[in-house]
Amino acid sequence: MLVDAHAHLLPRDYPADAPGCFPRMEPIDGDTARLLVFGATRFRAREVFFDAERRVEAMDASGVSAEVLTPMPPLLRYDLPPADGLSLARHVNEFTATLCAADPRRLIGFGMVPMQDPDAAATELKAVREAGLHGVEIASNVLGASIGDERFLPFFAEAERLDLPIFVHAMPAPTDRLPRSAMGTYVVGLEGALAAASLITGGTAAACPDLRVSFSHAAGGFPLVLPRAQYFWSGTWNEEPPVPERAIAHTEGPSPLDHARRFYYDSMVFDRRALRYLIDLLGHDRLLVGSDFPAMEREDPAGRTLRSLDLPEAALADITWHNAYRFLGVDPPR
Numbered sequence: 001m002l003v004d005a006h007a008h009l010l011p012r013d014y015p016a017d018a019p020g021c022f023p024r025m026e027p028i029d030g031d032t033a034r035l036l037v038f039g040a041t042r043f044r045a046r047e048v049f050f051d052a053e054r055r056v057e058a059m060d061a062s063g064v065s066a067e068v069l070t071p072m073p074p075l076l077r078y079d080l081p082p083a084d085g086l087s088l089a090r091h092v093n094e095f096t097a098t099l100c101a102a103d104p105r106r107l108i109g110f111g112m113v114p115m116q117d118p119d120a121a122a123t124e125l126k127a128v129r130e131a132g133l134h135g136v137e138i139a140s141n142v143l144g145a146s147i148g149d150e151r152f153l154p155f156f157a158e159a160e161r162l163d164l165p166i167f168v169h170a171m172p173a174p175t176d177r178l179p180r181s182a183m184g185t186y187v188v189g190l191e192g193a194l195a196a197a198s199l200i201t202g203g204t205a206a207a208c209p210d211l212r213v214s215f216s217h218a219a220g221g222f223p224l225v226l227p228r229a230q231y232f233w234s235g236t237w238n239e240e241p242p243v244p245e246r247a248i249a250h251t252e253g254p255s256p257l258d259h260a261r262r263f264y265y266d267s268m269v270f271d272r273r274a275l276r277y278l279i280d281l282l283g284h285d286r287l288l289v290g291s292d293f294p295a296m297e298r299e300d301p302a303g304r305t306l307r308s309l310d311l312p313e314a315a316l317a318d319i320t321w322h323n324a325y326r327f328l329g330v331d332p333p334r
Helices: 052-062 082-101 118-130 150-162 180-201 222-234 256-260 272-282 313-328
Strands: 003-009 024-027 034-038 041-045 066-071 107-112 135-139 166-169 213-215 264-266
Touching: 003 082, 003 264, 003 313, 052 066, 052 082, 052 107, 066 082, 066 135, 066 166, 066 313, 082 107, 082 118, 118 150, 166 180, 180 213, 180 222, 180 256, 222 256, 222 272
Parallel strands: 003 066, 066 107, 107 135, 135 166, 166 213, 213 264
Antiparallel strands: 024 034, 034 041
16 A cells, blocks of 8 residues: 655636636646646646546556645645635635545645735635645745744644644745755745744644644755754764753753654655655655656656565555655554
8 A cells, every 4th residue: 555645736716706816727629737837937747747537547656545636736826815816715625625525535635825914814724624635735924034033822722622644845935045846846845944943942832742743855955954953952872862061052841853744745856865865864664655646757667766675574564655644643444
């Protein structure tokens, strides 16, 4: 069994009377695909993005038992006016719920909320749950602001109260230190690291101990900087017992690694050596399978690199499906 915990969808259409700032899905002559037009974005969306039957066929072809479906990241437009952002979120969430109702055992939908208005985002979480969606996707920053900023703490606290998991998708923030061509590679890796670190350093992880959070692409460079954060906290190497008088930034309570080992991370890191490091540092119980499908093609078959590691059977089962259901907070199918 294999659960793909990082897969995306797009609505097939938007209301004819939608605000002008909404996306459009335009037909393409002689093609079943549709063209997503949203600001500067132009993206050819294949049928599998919005058709449940094609979706399940693609899952069967690649050996995927279930998918966690989140909106394509370009839909997380926090620059929209809050009222329009809420209207867009509700339309996307309604579509997601309808799509997943075609096969709720295999299609597990996540909603979106207007994080540009943290109060509205927190209030909308109840509607997300009532729609039958299993969690919420947010971007790694909100108009350049860290998600660990205190203004977003009530949102995370409400998600914890409602038992809704959060999927944090790395999204570029404006920068002139790298060319635009690097936005989808290096900047995404940096954003994942900043988002995960901010939830620890900003106090969200400590304030919401039961909150379940996962990060796309293993939170970018975050796992590589964790040992340094641990050293600053403990004053020792290799997770040896802390010596607070030697530490630079020691605080009472859980260490950076303790907090990090409460998060989940998808395994879409493109290299078996990176996977081995993640398992060794964070634990096999923290990893989820991810693919970015259908924006990117899955390995053939899904999870091929993961299976090449010759992991113990129980560890492989955790990564391929058990952890996904633990993250979701639902009982796995029998």
